[in-house]
Amino acid sequence: MTTGLLSRIAETLFWIGRYVERADDTARILDVHVHRMLEEPSGDEDAGCRALLAILGVPAAPGERIDIGTVLAGLAFADDGPSSIAGALQAARTGGRSVREVVSTEMWECLNVTWHELPDRRRAAGRLGPHMFLRYVRERAALFSGLADATMSRDEGWHFLVLGRSLERIDMTARLLSLRMPSASYAPDWSMLLRASGADESYIRTHGGTGDPAQVAAFLMLDRLFPRSVLHALTLAEDCLAALDPDPSRAGFTDAARRPIGRMRTRLEYTDTTLLLGQLPELLPALQRACVEASAAVTEKYFQYALPVAWAQEG
Amino acid sequence: MADLFDDYLPAAAWDEMFERAGVPRSAYGPVLAALQPLDKGELRFRADQLARVFTDRGVTFDYAGEERPFPLDLLPRVIDAAEWAVIDQGVRQRVRTLEAFLADVYGPAEIFRDGLVPWRLVCSSAHFHRQVAGLTPPNGVRAHVSGIDLIRDEDGRFRVLEDNVRTPSGVSYVMENRLAMTRTFPSLFAEQHVHPVDEYPARLLHALRAAAPAGVDDPVVAVLTPGVGNAAYFEHTLLARLMGVELVEGRDLLCAGNRVYIQTTQGRRPVHVIYRRIDDGYLDPLHFNAGSVIGCPGIVNAARAGNVTIANAVGNGVADDKLIYTYVPEMIRYYLGEEPVLANVESHRLESPDVVEWVLDRLGDLVLKPVDGSGGKGIVIGPHASDRDLAELRIKVEADPRAWIAQRPVALSTVPTLTENGPAPRHVDLRPFAVNDGEDVWVLPGGLTRVALPEGELVVNSSQGGGSKDTWVLAAERVREPQAPPIPMPRVTPDATVPEGGPAEGAQQQ
Numbered sequence: 170m171t172t173g174l175l176s177r178i179a180e181t182l183f184w185i186g187r188y189v190e191r192a193d194d195t196a197r198i199l200d201v202h203v204h205r206m207l208e209e210p211s212g213d214e215d216a217g218c219r220a221l222l223a224i225l226g227v228p229a230a231p232g233e234r235i236d237i238g239t240v241l242a243g244l245a246f247a248d249d250g251p252s253s254i255a256g257a258l259q260a261a262r263t264g265g266r267s268v269r270e271v272v273s274t275e276m277w278e279c280l281n282v283t284w285h286e287l288p289d290r291r292r293a294a295g296r297l298g299p300h301m302f303l304r305y306v307r308e309r310a311a312l313f314s315g316l317a318d319a320t321m322s323r324d325e326g327w328h329f330l331v332l333g334r335s336l337e338r339i340d341m342t343a344r345l346l347s348l349r350m351p352s353a354s355y356a357p358d359w360s361m362l363l364r365a366s367g368a369d370e371s372y373i374r375t376h377g378g379t380g381d382p383a384q385v386a387a388f389l390m391l392d393r394l395f396p397r398s399v400l401h402a403l404t405l406a407e408d409c410l411a412a413l414d415p416d417p418s419r420a421g422f423t424d425a426a427r428r429p430i431g432r433m434r435t436r437l438e439y440t441d442t443t444l445l446l447g448q449l450p451e452l453l454p455a456l457q458r459a460c461v462e463a464s465a466a467v468t469e470k471y472f473q474y475a476l477p478v479a480w481a482q483e484g
Numbered sequence: 485m486a487d488l489f490d491d492y493l494p495a496a497a498w499d500e501m502f503e504r505a506g507v508p509r510s511a512y513g514p515v516l517a518a519l520q521p522l523d524k525g526e527l528r529f530r531a532d533q534l535a536r537v538f539t540d541r542g543v544t545f546d547y548a549g550e551e552r553p554f555p556l557d558l559l560p561r562v563i564d565a566a567e568w569a570v571i572d573q574g575v576r577q578r579v580r581t582l583e584a585f586l587a588d589v590y591g592p593a594e595i596f597r598d599g600l601v602p603w604r605l606v607c608s609s610a611h612f613h614r615q616v617a618g619l620t621p622p623n624g625v626r627a628h629v630s631g632i633d634l635i636r637d638e639d640g641r642f643r644v645l646e647d648n649v650r651t652p653s654g655v656s657y658v659m660e661n662r663l664a665m666t667r668t669f670p671s672l673f674a675e676q677h678v679h680p681v682d683e684y685p686a687r688l689l690h691a692l693r694a695a696a697p698a699g700v701d702d703p704v705v706a707v708l709t710p711g712v713g714n715a716a717y718f719e720h721t722l723l724a725r726l727m728g729v730e731l732v733e734g735r736d737l738l739c740a741g742n743r744v745y746i747q748t749t750q751g752r753r754p755v756h757v758i759y760r761r762i763d764d765g766y767l768d769p770l771h772f773n774a775g776s777v778i779g780c781p782g783i784v785n786a787a788r789a790g791n792v793t794i795a796n797a798v799g800n801g802v803a804d805d806k807l808i809y810t811y812v813p814e815m816i817r818y819y820l821g822e823e824p825v826l827a828n829v830e831s832h833r834l835e836s837p838d839v840v841e842w843v844l845d846r847l848g849d850l851v852l853k854p855v856d857g858s859g860g861k862g863i864v865i866g867p868h869a870s871d872r873d874l875a876e877l878r879i880k881v882e883a884d885p886r887a888w889i890a891q892r893p894v895a896l897s898t899v900p901t902l903t904e905n906g907p908a909p910r911h912v913d914l915r916p917f918a919v920n921d922g923e924d925v926w927v928l929p930g931g932l933t934r935v936a937l938p939e940g941e942l943v944v945n946s947s948q949g950g951g952s953k954d955t956w957v958l959a960a961e962r963v964r965e966p967q968a969p970p971i972p973m974p975r976v977t978p979d980a981t982v983p984e985g986g987p988a989e990g991a992q993q994q
Contacts, residue, residue: 173748175736266542267712269721270731274541281542325749413749474747475735 174325178271180472181264182326185280186333188261192254193310194341195225195244199254200303201365206237224344226252241299246291254306255291258284273320276313283309328409332467335406336460342366342389342399343456346449349386359385366397386449387442399456403434406463413471426466429459488520488527488907489900495909495940497895498640500561511564511958514675519559524906531558531902533668543660545715555951556661557901560672561912561933565960568929571642571916574826575632576925577816579918582649582803584819586626589802590617600818601811608886609808610856611650611801613764615771619788619798622697623922626797628759629655629688631931634826634914636897643894644826645913647804647812650796651761654932655684655917656719659726661954677959679929684917685726687928691921692727692757695793703756705729706746708737710762710778720761730755734762739782742789757793758783764798806855806889807833830892834885843890844881847874851891852881865942867893896942899953901935911936912953913944930955 202221206214218235222228227243229235247253251260262284265277286305294302314334321327345365359380363369372388372395392398410427422428433456440448494502501512508516519527534556538544544551563571588595589606596603606612631652633645662681666673689705696703709720711733724731730746738745738752745752760767766776768784786792802808810831813824832850834840843850847866854862864877881888898909916931933953934944944950 173750173753175730175732176747176749177733177736179749263712266717266721269542270725274725277542278540282540285539471749 176472176474178268179329181268182329183333185261185264186330187337188257189310189313190334190337192257195254196303196306198365201361275316279313328412332409335402338402340460343453347453371395383446400437406430426463429462433459492907495898498897500899511562518672537664557953560954560956561899562956564958568957572927575916575918575927577825579630579925581816586803609802609805613799616798623695625920625922628691628795630918631915637894643829649800649804653716656722657952658932665954679957684928687919689727691919694921696756697790700756705757706732706755708758708760734778734780737780742786744786744792759795832890840885851893929957
């Protein structure tokens with residue numbers, strides 16, 4: 170029997186999915202960059218940090234020099250907004266608190282304990298380096314996904330959670346790749362991008378240890394089997410939307426959320442991999458736009474509640 | 485051998501564990517036996533474990549905008565079977581009486597015509613709502629859940645301190661406390677049979693379903709919460725989760741055509757019984773506080789049209805008014821023809837100028853309570869109050885005597901409670917919870933024991949720095965469960981092995 174999920178709860182689950190994924194991805198990206206910068210003190214730290222802050226949506230004040238400490242403060246430890254790891258985890262935990270009765274106790278405890286532990290981990294990071302903190306975040310995100318996977322029924326709630334996670338993954342991977350665009354003032358090498366996506370080992374097993382840029386970009390964008398590739402996330406998001414609304418019309422789709430996602434998915438799927446590098450400057454912003462459009466359409470379609478109340482004549 | 489309780493000195497009150505220093509009461513024998521081998525360090529360790537369990541599970545209440553843990557004391561409170569039988573009977577009697585009174589207030593009003601209770605007390609109560617006059621709930625129940633606050637006086641007698649038939653909270657802590665105790669201190673439970681408390685959600689759900697509007701065979705039940713900022717939000721989620729019903733906020737609800745719907749991803753879905761944890765004043769902006777954004781406009785009309793049941797009913801506050809409280813023993817005789825099983829605390833109504841004067845002369849020796857307060861707000865305990873507080877109180881009482889009652893200060897009973905310096909006596913009360921399904925009133929064995937953690941403190945409310953204790957009701961004797969037929973077991977056959985495999989380890993080649 171499908172009775173429908175409370176709209177408010179569906180929205181909260183969608184955002185928990187997004188926030189946990191955001192914390193995870195941000196931790197991966199920071200981990201790789203922080204350590205690269207420590208290894209190469211001669212590199213242009215200021216430009217690198219500015220580029221990082223810019224793609225993750227926390228623009229830095231012009232003028233003053235920015236170092237890795239500033240980046241960590243803004244992207245890892247700040248808790249004043251969901252752009253940072255701590256902020257995203259706090260938002261996920263607040264959300265979890267308001268959907269306690271629909272998620273398993275283990276999932277809630279995972280979010281709650283993670284949030285309670287953050288200050289300690291942050292202090293430990295001050296002593297032992299940021300890796301301790303970032304690895305903790307990745308582990309907790311993995312634990313959350315695993316618990317969701319093991320304890321949640323594959324009902325609407327699950328689809329909203331996974332949809333949120335997939336859209337965030339697409340968005341974050343697009344942001345990460347845009348660090349390599351020709352216009353960027355600072356360009357990390359390709360192996361760093363692989364590591365920041367957790368894709369280095371899988372890539373090497375697939376294509377060998379030679380980092381051919383076109384092949385790396387194709388792996389991160391188009392690989393059908395690697396679960397953090399953009400194409401994989403698009404497919405998963407589309408599956409979730411299809412499960413939420415099978416939309417059996419004979420021609421076309423009425424689901425406004427499915428259109429931008431499906432369009433991007435087919436576009437990527439049939440892209441000529443040899444031309445991919447040249448198309449990135451156009452593809453990446455298009456991907457981010459598709460995520461925004463899909464997110465807005467999902468909100469419009471499923472998350473309608475708390476509307477202004479008025480007297481109305483019915484029947 | 486040094487004993488954990490060697491330094492324990494009972495206070496000037498009924499101590500529930502010790503008759504006098506060193507002589508324990510029989511109900512506590514097994515608990516003491518389990519505790520005595522432990523030293524203070526070990527107890528401290530377990531107490532920290534317990535606190536950790538609560539933080540991780542998010543067992544908190546919100547006070548003044550922040551989430552706080554509700555400290556659980558490691559030492560349980562034990563009530564033996566005979567004592568509990570009296571409480572059980574007394575609470576049920578009390579709830580049946582309050583139900584009869586509410587039906588009377590919003591119905592025929594006979595008790596007022598018979599001159600037992602003055603009508604002016606009802607119509608001057610802030611919680612009397614004419615909006616629901618004549619609205620009879622489908623199965624007649626108005627107090628689906630009640631919490632009757634009891635204290636134990638200097639002679640060990642349980643007395644009723646106040647009745648709560650609006651939206652009493654605290655039952656979640658009863659369940660969480662038991663869970664945490666059995667996890668961190670299983671050895672305490674070994675030697676005796678303690679009544680379990682996990683039956684509550686099923687009982688509540690049954691009562692809520694039984695209250696559904698006529699003609700609804702499979703009612704949809706929802707718990708209505710003010711939201712995550714509410715003090716008891718944790719409890720609302722727990723009850724919804726354990727009953728398997730939706731937890732909704734006002735913004736999730738919509739009234740159309742005198743019916744109430746919840747808004748889902750698949751459109752509207754009707755709801756029939758709403759266990760609301762929102763005060764009357766905020767429940768329906770059409771009838772009450774028009775500025776409320778947490779309520780559901782139209783819900784009272786839907787209830788009047790008989791399409792939805794609001795539990796607990798609107799307007800119940802008139803029965804737990806503290807002036808009405810002073811009439812409850814009379815009501816028990818009037819409605820049930822029985823003698824009260826549990827006595828009130830001796831109280832004075834400030835109705836005649838003589839009594840007001842008498843009370844004003846003794847403010848320092850009495851407890852003064854606002855009649856419509858809850859949560860310990862506004863109570864002034866004369867012997868503990870400063871001269872300035874008493875002077876302020878005098879002005880307030882002179883201005884509006886209807887707003888106050890005076891009570892004898894009772895030295896609440898004490899139970900040993902773990903402090904920095906080991907066990908020490910702390911004052912406790914007890915809130916048993918009763919669920920009324922229309923056929924019978926069921927009382928959850930035990931209830932919430934709240935303990936005032938500062939030494940000598942008599943106000944036990946969580947908002948005033950209180951904690952709680954796991955509350956055990958001992959079974960008269962080990963209950964013999966009817967033996968279920970044994971589950972047939974498959975015969976073990978030789979091939980019932982656990983499968984294993986994988987390639988053999990590579991041969992060592994040199």
